[in-house]
Amino acid sequence: xxxxxxxxGRPRDDIYGPYNSSYLxxxxxxxxxxxxxVTGTSVIAVKFNGGVAIAADNLASYGSLARFTDVKRLRVFxxxxxxxxxxxxxxxxxxxRLLESLDIRxxxxxxxxxxxxxxxxxxxxxxxxxxxxxxxxxWNHILVAGFDEDKKPFLSxxxxxxxxxSAPHLATGFGAHLAIPILRRLFPEExxxxxxxxxxxxxxxxxxxxxxxxxxxRSLDKYSIAVITAEGVxxxxxxxxxxxxxxFAESIRGYGxxxx
Amino acid sequence: MMSxxxxxxxxxxxxxxxxxxxxxxxxxxxxxxxxxxxxxTLGITGADFAILAGDTRSVAGYNIxxxxxxxxxxxxxxxxxxxxxxxxLSVVGFxxxxxxxxxxxxxxxxxxxxxxxKPMSVRACAQRLSTILYQKRFFxxxxxxxxxxxxxxxxxxxxxxxPVGSYEREQxxxxxxxASLIMPxxxxxxxxxxxxxxxxxxxxxxxxxxxxxxxxxxxxxLVRDAFTSAVERHIEVGDGLQMMVITQNGIEEIYTPLKKx
Numbered sequence: 422x423x424x425x426x427x428x429x430g431r432p433r434d435d436i437y438g439p440y441n442s443s444y445l446x447x448x449x450x451x452x453x454x455x456x457x458x459v460t461g462t463s464v465i466a467v468k469f470n471g472g473v474a475i476a477a478d479n480l481a482s483y484g485s486l487a488r489f490t491d492v493k494r495l496r497v498f499x500x501x502x503x504x505x506x507x508x509x510x511x512x513x514x515x516x517x518r519l520l521e522s523l524d525i526r527x528x529x530x531x532x533x534x535x536x537x538x539x540x541x542x543x544x545x546x547x548x549x550x551x552x553x554x555x556x557x558x559x560w561n562h563i564l565v566a567g568f569d570e571d572k573k574p575f576l577s578x579x580x581x582x583x584x585x586x587s588a589p590h591l592a593t594g595f596g597a598h599l600a601i602p603i604l605r606r607l608f609p610e611e612x613x614x615x616x617x618x619x620x621x622x623x624x625x626x627x628x629x630x631x632x633x634x635x636x637x638x639r640s641l642d643k644y645s646i647a648v649i650t651a652e653g654v655x656x657x658x659x660x661x662x663x664x665x666x667x668x669f670a671e672s673i674r675g676y677g678x679x680x681x
Numbered sequence: 682m683m684s685x686x687x688x689x690x691x692x693x694x695x696x697x698x699x700x701x702x703x704x705x706x707x708x709x710x711x712x713x714x715x716x717x718x719x720x721x722t723l724g725i726t727g728a729d730f731a732i733l734a735g736d737t738r739s740v741a742g743y744n745i746x747x748x749x750x751x752x753x754x755x756x757x758x759x760x761x762x763x764x765x766x767x768x769x770l771s772v773v774g775f776x777x778x779x780x781x782x783x784x785x786x787x788x789x790x791x792x793x794x795x796x797x798x799k800p801m802s803v804r805a806c807a808q809r810l811s812t813i814l815y816q817k818r819f820f821x822x823x824x825x826x827x828x829x830x831x832x833x834x835x836x837x838x839x840x841x842x843x844p845v846g847s848y849e850r851e852q853x854x855x856x857x858x859x860a861s862l863i864m865p866x867x868x869x870x871x872x873x874x875x876x877x878x879x880x881x882x883x884x885x886x887x888x889x890x891x892x893x894x895x896x897x898x899x900x901x902x903l904v905r906d907a908f909t910s911a912v913e914r915h916i917e918v919g920d921g922l923q924m925m926v927i928t929q930n931g932i933e934e935i936y937t938p939l940k941k942x
Contacts, residue, residue, distance in 0.1 A: 455712050550777055553714050554820075578746070582716055583777035586739045586747040597744050610748060 463596030502567035538567025550583025719917030726837030757790030803830035814846030
């Protein structure tokens with residue numbers, strides 16, 4: 422111990438050798454949160470008569486490594502809203518804590534948690550927009566499902582830039598390429614919502630997840646699905662993709678070792 | 682003992698390592714805070730009205746995010762219905778900035794009414810919008826805004842902006858991804874550019890046709906034609922056409938479908 426406060430608690434060179442600080446970038450801009458680390462892939466959702474269905478698989482990847490295979494990426498908020506997260510998992514957990522404290526705060530108010538999915542989406546999109554404006558983004562693309570103030574089914578998206586949009590069916594990441602065309606074909610936008618049943622919507626999501634499992638290399642066959650109706654949120658977190666058929670794979674030519 | 686403490690760098694003297702500056706090159710930031718959500722907007726004024734229109738497609742690259750994401754907003758009205766508004770704003774470019782800009786201007790117009798007890802004039806609102814944009818000169822709202830309303834004399838007023846707040850009152854303006862397709866059409870059909878009075882002279886003596894305010898039906902048809910043509914040639918434009926017509930009777934909103942391909 423000596424009288425230099427800045428050295429207190431530091432490893433002594435005579436015991437540990439000189440500390441190799443080369444990996445610490447001490448000059449230049451801050452680089453944390455400039456790219457995601459552990460990530461979740463697509464979230465998909467569709468509106469139906471009297472509610473919304475939303476699904477995501479249970480995988481958190483570290484680059485191409487399937488790192489965590491039991492991560493729940495759907496979060497229930499209040500009694501009629503669900504948030505689906507894709508993108509950085511640690512940022513998801515941070516937002517999850519924000520929502521937890523928001524929920525507690527709301528529940529202390531006179532009427533309990535009155536926030537609907539629309540309010541929740543506005544809140545989250547403003548959090549995301551603020552963070553992107555500080556150049557310290559929360560690296561997520563989220564879908565919010567539930568009801569608006571008129572008790573009508575609500576489904577909307579917000580991304581790391583704070584961009585928001587809503588449509589009768591939404592998907593993030595790879596799902597935007599693979600699931601959206603399937604959902605648009607099954608439920609054309611001119612078809613009224615009243616003609617889409619809860620069962621059809623749920624089955625469509627399961628089918629889309631199967632296609633994603635076939636074609637998205639960062640996906641998993643274990644998934645969560647939540648169905649939000651006036652009765653409440655029905656969430657199943659340990660689903661498995663059933664009736665798989667890899668017969669199509671045999672006919673694929675032109676990749677890997679086999680070229681003809 | 683005391684003497685060697687005096688000459689040597691403190692870290693060596695005490696035998697501890699402090700963080701050292703490295704000569705590693707500066708890493709490039711990989712986060713880009715903007716995106717282009719595509720789409721196009723268009724505004725035309727007449728003698729006693731102004732029209733603002735925009736398509737309702739929202740894109741990200743080659744993906745269509747949504748087929749109904751409005752770009753034209755009522756400013757200073759009721760939050761849900763927009764009732765009581767007398768100014769309209771269209772924003773095209775980066776949708777998140779557009780949303781933020783719209784909400785700020787909306788708050789400003791409302792605060793003006795509470796503080797002054799009268800609605801904000803379009804001229805004042807136009808100047809204020811320019812200031813809001815310029816305040817973010819070095820991290821701009823990446824949008825092309827068009828503001829419309831009726832001026833003090835009841836004539837249609839239209840102001841167009843660049844992302845950092847330069848603005849101008851005009852008769853017509855197209856903005857967004859298909860602006861380069863629509864604007865020349867407007868120059869010709871609204872301001873009668875390259876139109877001459879037949880047999881009024883030879884060569885340079887030929888008399889140009891004088892622009893004059895167009896009737897509402899003509900303007901509405903021009904807007905429809907401009908957008909149906911833009912949809913044919915620009916992939917980011919389509920799905921639906923949202924038109925807002927502001928007259929002394931209030932704001933009328935008209936939605937018509939466009940091609941969804």
